[in-house]
Amino acid sequence: SQELEQSPQSLIVQEGKNLTINCTSSKTLYGLYWYKQKYGEGLIFLMMLQKGGEEKSHEKITAKLDEKKQQSSLHITASQPSHAGIYLCGADHSGNTPLVFGKGTRLSVIA
Amino acid sequence: DAGVTQSPTHLIKTRGQQVTLRCSPKSGHDTVSWYQQALGQGPQFIFQYYEEEERQRGNFPDRFSGHQFPNYSSELNVNALLLGDSALYLCASSSLGEGRLRPLHFGNGTRLTVT
Numbered sequence: 001s002q003e004l005e006q007s008p009q010s011l012i013v014q015e016g017k018n019l020t021i022n023c024t025s026s027k028t029l030y031g032l033y034w035y036k037q038k039y040g041e042g043l044i045f046l047m048m049l050q051k052g053g054e055e056k057s058h059e060k061i062t063a064k065l066d067e068k069k070q071q072s073s074l075h076i077t078a079s080q081p082s083h084a085g086i087y088l089c090g091a092d093h094s095g096n097t098p099l100v101f102g103k104g105t106r107l108s109v110i111a
Numbered sequence: 112d113a114g115v116t117q118s119p120t121h122l123i124k125t126r127g128q129q130v131t132l133r134c135s136p137k138s139g140h141d142t143v144s145w146y147q148q149a150l151g152q153g154p155q156f157i158f159q160y161y162e163e164e165e166r167q168r169g170n171f172p173d174r175f176s177g178h179q180f181p182n183y184s185s186e187l188n189v190n191a192l193l194l195g196d197s198a199l200y201l202c203a204s205s206s207l208g209e210g211r212l213r214p215l216h217f218g219n220g221t222r223l224t225v226t
Contacts, residue, residue, distance in 0.1 A: 004153075030212070031212045033214055033215075035217075040199065040220075040222065041219050041220065042115070042201060042217040042218050042219040042220050043154070043201065043203075043215075043217040044217075045214045045215070045216065045217075048212060048214050050212055088153055088154075090215075092212065095212060097167070098144060098156040098159060098167055098169065099156070099215060100156070101146075101153030101154045101155075102153050103151070103152055103153045104152075104153055
């Protein structure tokens with residue numbers, strides 16, 4: 001089974017709507033990273049969350065880490081076409097291990 | 112401030128051939144990691160280099176090897192290419208000096224197609 005599960009796999013939202021993407025780990029999280037990827041390109045770092053539960057915001061994107069559930073959520077408020085892309089979560093399970101990534105959530109924003 | 116740069120951007124090879132991919136880390140970074148991303152999948156960790164040595168390795172065969180140079184740049188070599196090696200190869204850099212939790216900075220990748 002997948003170590004890091006993302007849901008939904010894909011999402012189509014109307015411009016201006018809010019949306020949430022979830023990332024659940026089967027192992028204890030030391031740190032959780034969110035990245036955005038345009039098709040066929042590299043990953044762009046969005047936010048890093050540390051164990052113990054944390055919430056961070058940047059522009060219209062908010063990410064939270066629920067330590068008890070080993071789960072993180074990424075929330076986008078008032079989505080725009082520029083938010084379209086693939087959102088990937090990456091887990092660090094000990095502070096010294098390579099990042100393990102989920103399969104990603106493909107977001108499309110339509111006018 | 113240049114970010115992570117990778118070359119070439121695209122590459123087409125034939126089964127059985129060998130390939131070398133190159134990566135220059137972001138300025139100030141000393142650690143390079145390589146990832147393989149198949150279509151529709153998340154990146155899979157290949158290995159990490161620090162101080163010119165392979166420090167960690169993922170579940171990839173010995174056909175995958177690498178090198179890090181004194182200027183921190185790195186190469187990924189793949190021998191005896193298989194059709195299944197077709198993927199986007201991503202290089203990421205970071206700095207151990209930033210602490211235990213440090214984001215990886217990714218390049219735009221090399222798209223390898225094996226025919």
